[in-house]
């Protein structure tokens with residue numbers, strides 16, 4: 275579509291579809307049918323000021339080459355944080371960071387695995403396999419030491435999961451202290467919703483859980499076998515997410531000397547050199563009767579790391595609530611502003627601009643902040659706006675904010691998170707995966723109806739998206755939390771088109787330097803998601819009671835403990 279035609283098309287879309295189904299301003303409001311969820315007139319008026327172009331300009335700036343990919347603890351990341359803090363100040367929001375500032379310092383350690391590192395698989399018989407970094411393996415030393423030696427037996431532990439509630443234990447009480455554990459990502463496949471939530475991924479399937487569990491059991495290392503289908507992303511994503519400097523919160527518990535992924539082909543070779551068969555091992559791992567298997571092979575690793583203590587900031591602002599009895603309770607909006615920075619080792623374009631991931635989410639949260647701050651009246655509870663750091667490094671900024679929130683976690687009613695909103699036009703769907711696990715869900719359903727958005731169930735529950743963005747850090751401390759995202763059905767397009775766009779993005783741009791801003795991007799959907807989230811947040815801020823998790827939910831215990 276030529277640019278001019280497209281612009282006109284976009285304008286029409288904004289006029290026709292950018293507005294919610296219900297009336298939003300004075301004169302016509304009295305004649306039109308009342309929305310089933312009533313927001314005060316001031317809220318409607320503020321919501322109406324949310325526009326695609328406001329979001330566009332934030333995205334354009336935040337993903338500019340001058341921002342150098344917004345690396346955590348790097349100049350570009352700090353510039354982005356300053357930009358966001360400046361916007362908050364301009365909107366008239368109060369600082370909610372450290373010592374009366376918008377910045378909350380997050381203590382981090384940057385770990386770079388140096389080229390001197392040696393990583394060798396030594397089978398019982400035959401030649402040792404000296405693996406090539408990035409092509410065949412990626413590894414980090416989580417103990418945050420400059421050097422570590424590993425010379426340990428490799429034990430295959432299937433999925434590396436111990437989950438009593440599903441009567442599943444891959445370890446079977448085997449002592450894995452001092453061992454290196456070879457394991458599969460994801461969890462045993464199942465269609466039974468009562469068994470690891472069926473096709474949906476639980477936290478047990480996440481690589482973070484697997485590292486944590488292995489470290490708790492005293493293992494010195496983990497080698498995750500990468501397989502595209504199981505991980506739901508290709509090796510390039512593992513490679514890009516694990517090369518260069520990786521950040522961690524300062525270590526305060528058991529940790530692995532070797533936290534690594536190995537390429538599927540390498541794992542297959544290691545298995546056959548050990549007289550085993552990887553396909554068969556993967557098959558055996560699907561059984562409850564699986565038992566850990568010693569390969570008779572060793573990992574000999576000489577880990578050499580460069581360590582850099584540094585700080586990065588979460589940017590946090592608050593709009594105090596209007597109701598003096600409820601103002602000490604809050605709703606929080608979150609979006610991560612960090613991305614991967616610049617990769618000096620890469621030839622060609624090596625700036626990870628992160629336009630869609632996640633300048634879009636930042637644009638939305640900034641636009642929400644502006645709209646809330648500009649409203650003629652305030653919601654009853656306080657509203658916190660947080661642009662968090664180090665998400666790409668493992669949700670570190672939000673993890674820190676969850677542990678050190680400006681309002682105690684037990685008094686935060688809801689976290690609405692935005693991460694990666696495709697600028698593809700007007701969505702006819704919304705994804706709110708995890709919302710159905712909260713007591714807020716009836717309101718979410720009703721609001722979606724008002725906005726003429728069909729709630730799309732998680733398109734890939736097997737990818738475990740719930741555990742892969744910042745709302746999870748809040749869920750872990752008990753706060754009802756979910757992300758708001760677009761589905762795949764867009765106005766004027768088929769569902770297949772939307773799927774194709776999503777696949778294209780994952781293959782060609784996700785976590786790659788090509789995730790860049792283009793003027794043709796259409797932010798109608800980003801704006802629609804902002805409006806939807808604005809209405810939800812205002813509604814949640816006005817409810818008589820705090821929101822909770824449904825009975826029996828995996829986060830219910832954390833919620834009760836926090837209150």
Ligand SMILES: [Zn+2]
Nearest residue numbers: 631632693694
């Ligand atoms: Zn993201």
